[in-house]
Amino acid sequence: MEVNHMNSPESNLLEKRKSLLLGCLMAVAFLLYANTLLNKFVYDDHAQVEESTYVHSFKYVGKIFTSTVWSFQGPEGQSNYYRPLMMFSYLLGNKVFQSFPFGFHLINLFFNCAVVWLVFTVGATLYREEWVAFVAAVIFAFHPIHSEVVAWIAALTELQLAFFYLAAFLFFLRLGEEANHKRLRTYILLYGSFLGALLSKEQAITLPMMATVYEHFFRPDRESTTLTHKLQRYAGLWVVAGLYLLFRVVVLRGFAPVAQRPDLTIAQLCMAGMALFGQYMVKLFWPHPLLGFYAFQKSSSFTEPRVIAGAAVFLIVGALLALLWKRARPYAFALFWILLTIAPVLNVRWMAASAFAERYLYLPSFGFCILLAAAVVRLANRVADIRWARWVGATAAFGILAASSAVIAARNRDWYDDTTYFTSTIATEPHASYMRTTLGTLAWQRNDRAEAERQWQLSLVDKPDNAVSLANLGMAKIEKQQLTEAEAFLRKAIEIRPRYAAPHVHLGRIYEMRSQNAEAEREYLRAVELFPLNVENRNRLGKFYFDAGRLLEAEAQYRGSLEGSPNSEAYDGLGDIAVKQGLTSRAAEDWNAALQLSPFDEHAMLGLARVYYASDRPAEAEKAYRAVLVVDMKNAEALAAMHELKPDEFPATQR
Secondary structure, three states, X not given: OOOOOOOOHHHHHHHHHHHHHHHHHHHHHHHHOHHHHHOOOXXXXXXXXXXXXXXXXXXXXXXXXXXXXXXXXXXXXXXXXXXXHHHHHHHHHHHHHXXXXXXXXXXXXXXXXXXXXXHHHHHHHHHOOHHHHHHHHHHHHHOHHHHHHHHOHHHHHHHHHHHHHHHHHHHHHHOOOOOHHHHHHHHHHHHHHHHHHHOOOHHHHHHHHHHHHHHHHOOOOOOOOOHHHHHHHHHHHHHHHHHHHHHHHHOOOOOOOOOOOOOOOHHHHHHHHHHHHHHHHHHHHOOOOOOOOOOOOOOOOOOOHHHHHHHHHHHHHHHXXXXXXXXXXHHHHHHHHHHHHHHHHHOOOOOOOOOOOHHHHOOOHHHHHHHHHHXXXXXXXXXXXXXXXXXXXXXXXXXXHHHHHHHHHHHHHHOOOHHHHHHHHHHHOOOOHHHHHXXXXXXXXXXXXXXXHHHHHHHHHHOOOOHHHHHHHHHHHHHOOOHHHHHHHHHHHHHHOOOOOHHHHHHHHHHHHOOOHHHHHHHHHHHHHHOOOOHHHHHHHHHHHHHOOOHHHHHHHHHHHHHHOOOHHHHHHHHHHHHHOOOHHHHHHHHHHHHHHOOXXXXXXXXXXXXXXXXXXXXXXXXXXXXHHHHOOOOHHHHHHHHHHXXXXXXXXXX
């Protein structure tokens, strides 16, 4: 395929063939990840899609666009990540798909197909070699390193970043081609796409530098274009970037207000960055093994093997950049693309626990795919007249694509559910402390208490300051009535992570069991302060106040719980309060609301039955008591009431 602007039958045929090839590639890109449509919510999906208050109501749109991605957790959720476009997409997704994972996976698949198309379009516009662009798009579609991004719902932000970043750069490239009367539209699309990229992920801030470097060193018309004209093309990007930075400083209180690893020295940051750079470059060439979580290890010396390896890779890349600059300057830009877009994630001070992640390569891999495609096309052209070489090349290409497809299909299954994901990750990376923590939580949820404690203890071997595991062990000790040991775990968790709500809740439980009510209230209040929209924290404090006879305070907590998310426990509590206040009609409304959310809520059923029975509404009371007996056929209160209402059907001996 070559760029051909001639409106002739031959050129039209070429365009049709190109469209057919691209259409087939889009279909293949979709099919490669079609088995993810059966996957469930995994890992962060639960918190960000299912549990986040902000993505279930349009009244929180303002919060989505003026706070960080975990801000729904209150002070506990402070982070450096501002991803409003992802959160708004989840909000729309919840309204359309009703928290059904199939729909969210479908969104990821369509975004990935769109990015594959943009890889071709940007590559063809950038290099005027459509075969290179097409091969690059094929490599991008089949590269296993992208499996995490497409298979994991929470990685939507990477897909959105790549889509808008590539789209913005495409419109920037077209500024040198569009006629004057079309440039206003192109500028609008350019700035709109750049804004979309900025609202997707922080890496988008590199686009103005990308455009500036391209304009002055790589654009074909750079020699004949005046400085004023050059500035007109990219200056607006710097203005938008400046406004974005100002917004983050003023509204979010800093570009990266949370130092994730404040103990690292400048030298250690450099070592970590060098080691990570080498790891990323190797992963582009050899995507094995593929992991959902890579344990971070800080370096203490420049002579450590991973630091030396990173430095060696950096020197090789530098030499390749110099070689391309001399012999194939346009392709030096593809290498520069990799370097610039990967640079922001090399600073581990503002990165989360997973300092290295495969998903961070999604956007940078555009440059890698272009370079590899150019090499493949050049080689293919050289051996075009050698029949055996063509057969060997075609066989090798088919084998590589088939192997990549198999790897992607297998990798997609790793994201089927939490148990599969965490088990497969631990099998490859046994030192992933946070993965063990969640694996322990899954065991706890299926009532395998011994396995849960074992996993939490193992997680502390690799990371003694894992506050989540410490809090969980404290909770487990409470269940065993080992309060002294539980308190030790919880206090250590609070010392390590003061803004973490869970240990305060469990510590409050200990104080309550010891009848130290003032201390219990203090801990419960602290938990609510740290995570105001947490339903369990609010409900526990509401129950505490209710038991103490402080009904107005209890009601405030239950209503705060409903603000976080509608839940039957809060409505049950409000119903109990209403009965204490003599407001039986309101109590009935609250319990009916509880049953709407949880049809087998025995507490609400009994409450309604009592209200109907006391109000001399026998038919409704009978219906409510029968519902109770469906849930618990031996419920003494329901049997006694039914004996009074239907003595023939429920004789006294049945009680």
